Amino acid sequence: MSASGARLTSARRAGLLLAGALLGAGLTPVAALADGPGYGGTANALTVAWNPGSEQRGVAVYAVGFRSGSPVGVRVGGEAERNVTADPSGAIDMVLTAATAATATAVAGGTVVLVSGHTPAGELRTLVGVVPPEAAGIGVAQLVPWTAAMTGLGSAVLWFRRRCARAAAWQLRRYRHLARHRA
Missing domain, CATH: 1.10.287 (Helix Hairpins)
Structure with missing residues (x-):
């Protein structure tokens, strides 16, 4: 050759x-650009994910766009609504564990998470998310x-x-x- x-x-x-x-x-x-089909402009305002920390096994809920210091209602599944105060930037950051949830199914995959509160302009803002399935490897x-x-x-x-x-x-x-x- x-x-x-x-x-x-x-x-x-x-x-x-x-x-x-x-x-x-x-x-x-x-990665998908939005959380799912049919979501509008608030698809990135609510994040529901499994907590990566090893000390607390649970679901982390992050939400943005609320009035700073205002009460924000968080409802997980069929539980009663609990009020959380938004931080100075208008965000919610909380971890739902088996100890904080009233029922054992509250932190299972497929459970609906509803976050509602007022925006800085005074309008009612409601964000809906779903707990994703837990990673299996x-x-x-x-x-x-x-x-x-x-x-x-x-x-x-x-x-x-x-x-x-x-x-x-x-x-x-x-x-x-x-x-x-x-x-």
């Missing part, structure tokens, strides 16, 4: 590698970036090894001394 044929083959491989990387990047799942979305990184690293190692193999072989031939035999 000639040198130009080897370059063409490596160019084909590089093109296929680039096409595979672009295809993988295009098929990688991305490593998912495919968490493995995709690691797979892409390992594929890229492996490709770089193979490319570097092939690139340097010719130079290393030339160096060995250059300094090779014929064996001397005694008769």
